[in-house]
Amino acid sequence: MREIDLVIIGGGPAGMSAALAAHEAGIRDLLILERDEKLGGILQQCIHNGFGLHRFGEELTGPEYAWRYEKEVLAKNIPFMLGTMVLDITPDRVVTATNAESGVFQLKAKAIILAMGCRERSRGALNIAGTRPAGIYSAGTAQKYVNLKGYLPGKEVVILGSGDIGLIMARRMTLEGAKVHAVCELMPYSGGLARNIEQCLNDFNIPLKLSHTVVEIHGRERLEGVTIAKVDERRRPIPETREYIPCDTLLLSVGLIPENELSKTADVALDRVTNGAVVDQDRQTATEGIFACGNVLHVHDLVDFVSEEAEVAGKSAAAYILGKNENKLHIPLSTDGRVRYTVPQVITAEKDVTVYFRVADVYRNVTLKVMDGERIVTQKKKSRMAPGEMESITLKASAFVDAKELKFVLEVR
Amino acid sequence: MKRELTCIVCPIGCQLNVTLENGVVTEVTGNTCPRGKQYAIDECTNPVRTITTTARTADGGVIPVKTDKPIPKDLMFDCMHEVNHAVVFLPAHIGDVVIKNLLGTGVDVIVTANKE
Numbered sequence: 001m002r003e004i005d006l007v008i009i010g011g012g013p014a015g016m017s018a019a020l021a022a023h024e025a026g027i028r029d030l031l032i033l034e035r036d037e038k039l040g041g042i043l044q045q046c047i048h049n050g051f052g053l054h055r056f057g058e059e060l061t062g063p064e065y066a067w068r069y070e071k072e073v074l075a076k077n078i079p080f081m082l083g084t085m086v087l088d089i090t091p092d093r094v095v096t097a098t099n100a101e102s103g104v105f106q107l108k109a110k111a112i113i114l115a116m117g118c119r120e121r122s123r124g125a126l127n128i129a130g131t132r133p134a135g136i137y138s139a140g141t142a143q144k145y146v147n148l149k150g151y152l153p154g155k156e157v158v159i160l161g162s163g164d165i166g167l168i169m170a171r172r173m174t175l176e177g178a179k180v181h182a183v184c185e186l187m188p189y190s191g192g193l194a195r196n197i198e199q200c201l202n203d204f205n206i207p208l209k210l211s212h213t214v215v216e217i218h219g220r221e222r223l224e225g226v227t228i229a230k231v232d233e234r235r236r237p238i239p240e241t242r243e244y245i246p247c248d249t250l251l252l253s254v255g256l257i258p259e260n261e262l263s264k265t266a267d268v269a270l271d272r273v274t275n276g277a278v279v280d281q282d283r284q285t286a287t288e289g290i291f292a293c294g295n296v297l298h299v300h301d302l303v304d305f306v307s308e309e310a311e312v313a314g315k316s317a318a319a320y321i322l323g324k325n326e327n328k329l330h331i332p333l334s335t336d337g338r339v340r341y342t343v344p345q346v347i348t349a350e351k352d353v354t355v356y357f358r359v360a361d362v363y364r365n366v367t368l369k370v371m372d373g374e375r376i377v378t379q380k381k382k383s384r385m386a387p388g389e390m391e392s393i394t395l396k397a398s399a400f401v402d403a404k405e406l407k408f409v410l411e412v413r
Numbered sequence: 414m415k416r417e418l419t420c421i422v423c424p425i426g427c428q429l430n431v432t433l434e435n436g437v438v439t440e441v442t443g444n445t446c447p448r449g450k451q452y453a454i455d456e457c458t459n460p461v462r463t464i465t466t467t468a469r470t471a472d473g474g475v476i477p478v479k480t481d482k483p484i485p486k487d488l489m490f491d492c493m494h495e496v497n498h499a500v501v502f503l504p505a506h507i508g509d510v511v512i513k514n515l516l517g518t519g520v521d522v523i524v525t526a527n528k529e
Contacts, residue, residue, distance in 0.1 A: 044526070047465050047466070047467065047477035047479075047525065047526075048465045049463055049465055049479060050423075050424065053423050053424070059463070061465055061477060061479055061525040061526075063477055063507075063525050063526035063527075064507060064525050064526075067507055067526070067527065146467075147467055147475070147477065148475070149474075149475070150467060150469070150474060150475035172466075175464070175466060175489070175490070175493050176466075176493070193424050193426055194419045194426030194428075195419060195420065195421040195422075195423070195424060195426040197419065198418075198419040198421050198426070199421045199462065202419075203462070203486070203489075301424065302424055
């Protein structure tokens, strides 16, 4: 079995950034495994702009953003294998993979970085009543058909879920000549960015129906229509508000799930809220030598932050391989429920750490407090926090001296 | 006259309050950067958008393209019409011009991915 310093699973933005950071830190014996025929991951089908404002100070499209990193990977001769599917990882870091050229092969790695990204929640996860006709797609599948294959999946469209991919696809389908009748959102607020409501829906007079859901699907061979209804404050459909909309296509943009099947084979402990691994500030999982970053760890709003996080993972994996990792602490970060989760979930080293978190609802005039028992370690005020927007706070190394557990508490005035 | 806008310049999406007098913007509040103010002025006087779409390639596939600068908002569908009648020859690379001076706007449509 071939021995190798570092295997990176996934060649999207997270995998490429992690590989470049590890290379920068002195690791030369590394390999990126990518199942698609191209590096770049989901960015290849995200042809809209808005990527890279934080990283590069300019608005790039997805493929352009990916190319910035692919160019570096090529320039530094970082090895990668395309069309290669990883089948299994063991806790002692044996990676089993397969491709058409080599068949099934194994690698024994000193460290592994998980960068597999996420996948979309499907109709099956929603339990929508009705028939099972053609014409129901996840928004990302429709995006792939339109942007990479050049097919328009339908002409009369209803979109369920107002996540950013759904909003982006509302505009994309409209520009290509389809009629988007409505975007229905179960929650009383949108899960997408305000700018996307503006430029993807309002620009084209597409109605956003908040507190609405699809309650029934109609049609035998092809979708013929959907019944939508308003929901009450407990998200139960109100029967008298049922409304039939004829359509041939239903797009679902109802959430993303980190793709952790491989993490499970390696016994990596997962967080029940993020559906990603539990990690420390270095993005090391509870299984030694296995790191995670990007959307496989927790779903990000902006690729810029994926790249940033992946660099932490790449640099830390390099330090681990070179025996420079001296993590001794174990301080769990807990939350109060209004704060749904934090990443990292545990602190193991006394250094400055930026903690990312999401809140459970839309809150106004809030103070986030990080508490060590009764002591306020640090706090941050904000006029508004919403589930659709990832927040962050930086904790100074001094916060971890003698701390047992740090609790994230959100106070609403 | 007052107008409320959502800034689309970056993912923050600031809520802007714009005061207009005789069609001229006299005050912008709510923006957190200078680009937000410029967006508000443009949006009230000459709203513009960057178009990202795909063009056909000679091999029967598609390739992503964009306008290299924003174009007037009311030309969005005219732009789509032009791009959907263009053909890109391969190989094509990021920055290659597909349509020069689109609809006389001075804006070019350029390729945004590499395809061999």
